[in-house]
Amino acid sequence: MNDQYDLEITRPMAYSDIPQVVEIEQQVTFHPWTQNAFSESIKAGDKCWVIEYDNQVVAYLVQSIYTEESHILNLAVKSTRQGQGLGRGLVKKACADARKGGVMKILLEVCPNNLIARQLYESEGFLVFGRRNSYYRSGGRAEDALVMERVLEPASVMTQ
Numbered sequence: 061m062n063d064q065y066d067l068e069i070t071r072p073m074a075y076s077d078i079p080q081v082v083e084i085e086q087q088v089t090f091h092p093w094t095q096n097a098f099s100e101s102i103k104a105g106d107k108c109w110v111i112e113y114d115n116q117v118v119a120y121l122v123q124s125i126y127t128e129e130s131h132i133l134n135l136a137v138k139s140t141r142q143g144q145g146l147g148r149g150l151v152k153k154a155c156a157d158a159r160k161g162g163v164m165k166i167l168l169e170v171c172p173n174n175l176i177a178r179q180l181y182e183s184e185g186f187l188v189f190g191r192r193n194s195y196y197r198s199g200g201r202a203e204d205a206l207v208m209e210r211v212l213e214p215a216s217v218m219t220q
């Protein structure tokens with residue numbers, strides 16, 4: 061995805077990116093993570109990526125990778141850059157990184173009514189296999205999440 065725009069790079073999230081990340085998070089997600097949540101993820105060694113364009117963060121993904129499975133914990137794209145392939149690029153990267161780490165299964169949670177995200181994940185090979193009751197809690201609201209899973213192919217047959 062980096063060859064699409066000269067000024068666009070994908071790189072690890074730094075603590076100094078968090079204010080920009082949280083601004084996007086508050087604009088485009090229904091249950092935004094706090095600054096502290098992103099900070100804790102970086103500290104815990106989660107894979108945290110940002111896509112930067114012209115020195116501004118425009119998209120990010122947070123992923124944990126364990127021995128047996130990986131978990132996409134957060135993904136968002138700035139509203140003005142949605143629908144341009146950045147989200148798909150980050151999901152593909154997360155799957156490729158998980159597979160490179162020897163993981164065979166990747167999981168995520170998504171709001172049942174987030175049809176755009178569901179369509180993205182389904183088209184990347186994720187299938188719904190469960191539901192977590194009252195998974196999202198913020199602002200006095202609680203919403204269920206669908207759990208989606210993709211079983212990863214051997215690294216040799218995965219495409220970027």
Ligand SMILES: CC(C)(COP(=O)(O)OP(=O)(O)OC[C@H]1O[C@@H](n2cnc3c(N)ncnc32)[C@H](O)[C@@H]1OP(=O)(O)O)[C@@H](O)C(=O)NCCC(=O)NCCS
Pocket residue numbers: 088089135136137138141142143144145146147148149169170171174176177179180183
């Ligand atoms: C969901 C999200 C990450 C997708 O990222 P994106 O960069 O906008 O998506 P992409 O351009 O990579 O598109 C991937 C697919 O998503 C779907 N999609 C994207 N924008 C869409 C739109 N406006 N209408 C319908 N489907 C859309 C399509 O299936 C698209 O595939 P296609 O281009 O082959 O048709 C982004 O819209 C977002 O940040 N949403 C708010 C936060 C969020 O919901 N995060 C996910 C939490 S689980």
